[in-house]
Structures are given as structure tokens and as C-alpha cells.
Amino acid sequence: MTSVPVGSDPVQEVGIVASGDVVKARQIIRTLAQQSRLSLVDQTKLVTAASELARNTVVYGGGGTMRACVARDGAKVGVWVQFTDQGQGIPDLELALTDGWSSGKGMGLGLSGARRLVDEFDLRSAAGEGTTVTVVKWVR
Amino acid sequence: MAGADMAQRLVQLLTDQRDAFVEQWVDTVVRSLRGRITEAELRRELTELYGAVLEALASGGLAPRAEHFAEVRSLLVELSRNRARQGFSPTETAISVFSLKEVLEPVLSGENDDIRAYLQFSRLLDDLGLFTVEEHGRTREEIISVQAEQLLELSTPVVKLWDGVVGVPLVGTLDSARTQVVMEKLLQSLIDSNSTHAIIDITGVPAVDTQVAQHLLKTVVAARMMGAECTISGIRPQIAQTIVTLGIEFGDIPTKATLSDALRHALAQRAAAGQAGGLL
Ligand SMILES: Nc1ncnc2c1ncn2[C@@H]1O[C@H](COP(=O)(O)OP(=O)(O)OP(=O)(O)O)[C@@H](O)[C@H]1O
Ligand SMILES: [Mg+2]
Numbered sequence: 001m002t003s004v005p006v007g008s009d010p011v012q013e014v015g016i017v018a019s020g021d022v023v024k025a026r027q028i029i030r031t032l033a034q035q036s037r038l039s040l041v042d043q044t045k046l047v048t049a050a051s052e053l054a055r056n057t058v059v060y061g062g063g064g065t066m067r068a069c070v071a072r073d074g075a076k077v078g079v080w081v082q083f084t085d086q087g088q089g090i091p092d093l094e095l096a097l098t099d100g101w102s103s104g105k106g107m108g109l110g111l112s113g114a115r116r117l118v119d120e121f122d123l124r125s126a127a128g129e130g131t132t133v134t135v136v137k138w139v140r
Numbered sequence: 141m142a143g144a145d146m147a148q149r150l151v152q153l154l155t156d157q158r159d160a161f162v163e164q165w166v167d168t169v170v171r172s173l174r175g176r177i178t179e180a181e182l183r184r185e186l187t188e189l190y191g192a193v194l195e196a197l198a199s200g201g202l203a204p205r206a207e208h209f210a211e212v213r214s215l216l217v218e219l220s221r222n223r224a225r226q227g228f229s230p231t232e233t234a235i236s237v238f239s240l241k242e243v244l245e246p247v248l249s250g251e252n253d254d255i256r257a258y259l260q261f262s263r264l265l266d267d268l269g270l271f272t273v274e275e276h277g278r279t280r281e282e283i284i285s286v287q288a289e290q291l292l293e294l295s296t297p298v299v300k301l302w303d304g305v306v307g308v309p310l311v312g313t314l315d316s317a318r319t320q321v322v323m324e325k326l327l328q329s330l331i332d333s334n335s336t337h338a339i340i341d342i343t344g345v346p347a348v349d350t351q352v353a354q355h356l357l358k359t360v361v362a363a364r365m366m367g368a369e370c371t372i373s374g375i376r377p378q379i380a381q382t383i384v385t386l387g388i389e390f391g392d393i394p395t396k397a398t399l400s401d402a403l404r405h406a407l408a409q410r411a412a413a414g415q416a417g418g419l420l
Contacts (some may be wrong), residue, residue: 012387014307018185023313026313026346026347029150030346040378041378041381041382042378043378044347044378044379044382045378045382046380047347048347048348048349048382051347051349051351052349052350052386054407055349055351072345075208098385106350106351107350107353107354107388108353108388109350109386110349111384112387113350113368113386113388114386116385116386116387117382117385117386
């Protein structure tokens with residue numbers, strides 16, 4: 001799932017650098033979610049997850065890119081989103097995914113919450129190596 | 141023909157037929173702007189610009205970004221800013237400069253020297269024209285950022301709902317800057333209207349993420365420290381489900397489905413506490 005399923009729509013790519021880009025990311029994901037006909041609840045969940053991941057990219061990743069598309073895998077349709085940055089990376093993945101743990105002043109719910117809000121979640125990172133988070137939300 | 145000679149040739153040409161050229165230039169530009177600017181104003185602008193270009197050519201040749209073109213550039217900044225503010229497009233702005241070429245074209249002798257001089261001059265005008273486009277863009281950006289700020293203020297009206305109760309309906313995307321403005325305005329209006337209750341209505345907010353939640357929670361805590369109670373209303377089903385899945389807890393902060401529920405709640409609380417007065 002770290003690469004787009006074959007047969008998916010073309011991937012859009014945008015820079016996620018400033019906090020204004022978080023808003024842009026949300027709008028793009030909202031549009032894709034509507035295109036793929038996710039339910040209103042699932043649209044909101046996916047948009048919120050993307051908002052969290054985009055903000056982490058800006059705040060902790062020092063900026064990066066979002067790639068997203070309407071995903072098609074056999075009979076399944078959904079939205080595939082990937083955030084990549086070349087920032088400081090996450091030294092301890094388990095800790096970062098713990099509810100309430102934040103290395104900054106956050107609530108520490110963004111990463112763990114995003115995982116619960118989507119159907120597929122893949123986090124790859126290591127200290128000093130940047131971070132890539134890939135998520136998919138399928139239409140039920 | 142060397143650069144300096146070319147500049148001299150141009151200066152001579154532009155000086156000899158000064159009045160006629162300015163007149164034709166004004167004519168051409170007036171037509172392209174189709175009466176959306178008065179001819180008198182345009183004549184004043186272009187006469188001044190013409191004089192400045194002539195002077196720059198006479199004093200230092202054809203390098204448009206060099207020091208001796210400072211006066212020309214500052215006139216162009218003014219021209220571009222005015223055009224941008226009046227709603228002219230970048231093209232319509234640059235045409236004011238480019239059309240000087242058309243004026244010069246018919247008077248060329250066809251001699252090599254003249255043609256070379258014209259090409260140089262035309263390159264100069266290209267550069268000055270692009271400069272107006274840059275300035276036009278810069279002005280538009282300034283206008284947009286001022287408007288964005290005004291919108292920020294406008295889009296967060298804090299209204300008095302009842303004696304002792306204020307409300308703020310949040311609409312649209314909440315970014316950090318906006319939530320900050322809301323929080324400050326809400327706390328200030330609690331004092332200004334001497335209210336004990338505040339209702340934050342999020343019916344119009346498409347998504348509540350951890351950052352928005354954190355700002356809301358901080359606002360509520362700050363209001364409590366001032367002795368006021370906050371209720372959050374307008375939590376739609378999809379937002380409620382998302383908040384719960386995300387793991388955010390609003391703790392003991394009262395939340396209501398609708399603004400009217402929240403108002404009823406606030407009034408009941410005021411009655412129970414025997415609050416006829418306000419915060420102060
Ligand atoms: N892209 C990233 N690069 C480096 N570190 C990250 C990245 N994303 C998350 N982290 C680390 O993981 C921690 C947990 O992230 P999470 O989004 O859950 O919490 P938060 O951003 O601190 O607070 P919240 O998202 O609740 O406002 C962060 O505090 C940070 O240390
Ligand atoms: Mg986060």
C-alpha cells in the first residue's frame with residue numbers, strides 16, 4: 001500500500017510547507033473523498049486524518065509533500081494519501097503512536113488518532129531519515 | 141554603432157518628435173484601456189514617464205535596471221499600483237509601456253543603425269513592461285492579504301444572544317490564526333457585555349482536528365478563569381464520530397447539538413445560580 005494500487009486515478013502532488021498548506025491539503029482530500037463517494041462520516045474522518053498528518057509534516061517534518069488519488073483496487077474504491085518529509089524522523093514509532101504522547105505541545109493524538117480514522121495505515125520513519133505515512137480509506 | 145551611440149541616436153529621435161510621440165502614445169493607450177481611465181490623467185502619467193525615459197537614456201544608456209533608471213522605475217511602480225487598484229489586468233498595465241514601440245516604429249528610416257537602435261530600445265521597453273507586471277502582481281498580493289485579514293475579523297462576529305449570554309458562530313476552516321482571533325474576541329466580549337455564558341457554535345466547521353480542539357479547550361479554560369461558562373454547540377453527527385475516533389475528550393465541557401439547546405442550557409444555569417447580573 002505504500003505505492004498506489006495499479007488502476008488508480010492519476011496522483012496529485014502538492015507541497016506541504018506552511019500552515020496554509022494544511023488547509024489546501026484538507027480541501028484536496030475533501031474533493032477526492034467526494035469523487036470516490038465516501039459517506040459523509042468517512043469523508044470527515046479522512047479529511048481530519050489528512051489534516052493531522054499534514055500538520056505533523058509541517059511542524060515536525062520541516063515540510064514535505066502530499067500525494068493523493070482516488071484509489072481503485074479490484075472492485076474497491078477509496079482514497080489513497082501519502083505524506084513524505086525529509087525531516088528529523090521518528091526515533092520510537094511505538095511511542096509516537098501512543099495516545100497522548102507528544103514531543104511538543106500537542107495533544108499527542110494526531111498520529112494515533114489518524115490511524116484509527118482510516119482503514120489502512122503505514123508509518124515508516126527512523127531518526128534522521130525523514131518520515132512517510134501512507135493511509136487509505138475505502139468506500140464501504 | 142556602439143551602445144552609447146545608439147542611446148544618442150534614440151535620444152535625438154525621441155527629443156525631435158517629443159510632442160508628436162507623446163500624443164500618439166496617449167492615443168494608443170487610451171484605446172487599449174477603453175475609457176476606463178481619463179485621457180487627462182493618462183497624458184500626465186505618460187508625459188512624465190516619457191521625460192524620465194529620455195533623461196535616463198541621455199544620462200546613462202540602455203540598461204533598464206541600472207541606477208540612472210531609478211526615476212523611471214519609481215514612476216512605473218506608481219503607474220502599476222494605480223492600475224492594479226483600479227482593477228486593470230497585468231496585460232493592460234504592461235501595454236502602457238509596450239505601445240511606445242508602435243509609436244516609434246513608423247519613423248524608422250530602415251537604415252541598419254536605426255533598426256539596431258530600435259531593437260535595443262524595444263528590449264528596454266520589454267524589460268520595463270515586465271517590471272510593471274511584477275509590480276502589478278505585488279500590489280495584487282498586498283490587496284489580497286489585506287482583504288484576508290479583514291475577512292478574518294469579519295468572519296468571527298461575537299453576538300449577544302441574551303442578557304449575560306454571548307455567542308460566536310464559527311464558519312469555515314479554522315486555522316491557527318483564526319482560532320486565535322476568535323478566542324481573543326470572545327474573551328473580550330465577555331467583559332464588554334458583562335456576560336457569564338458563552339456559546340461557541342461549530343455548525344459551520346467542516347472538520348475538527350486536534351489543533352482546533354486544543355484551541356477550543358483553551359478558550360473554554362480561559363473563559364472559566366474569568367468566571368464564565370462556555371458551551372460548544374452545533375456538533376454534527378459526522379464531527380462527533382470523528383472527534384470520538386480521534387480520541388479527543390471534551391471532559392466536563394457542556395456540548396449541545398444545536399445553538400438553541402445551548403442557549404436554553406445557559407439560561408437554565410443562570411436561573412439556577414440566581415444570576416441576574418453579569419460577570420463583573
Ligand atoms: N512527520 C514527522 N516527523 C517527525 N516527527 C513526527 C512526525 N509526525 C509525528 N512526529 C512525532 O510524533 C509525535 C506524536 O505525533 P502526534 O501527531 O500524535 O502528536 P502531536 O503532533 O505532538 O500533537 P497533536 O497532533 O495531537 O496536536 C509528535 O509529537 C512528534 O514527536
Ligand atoms: Mg500532530
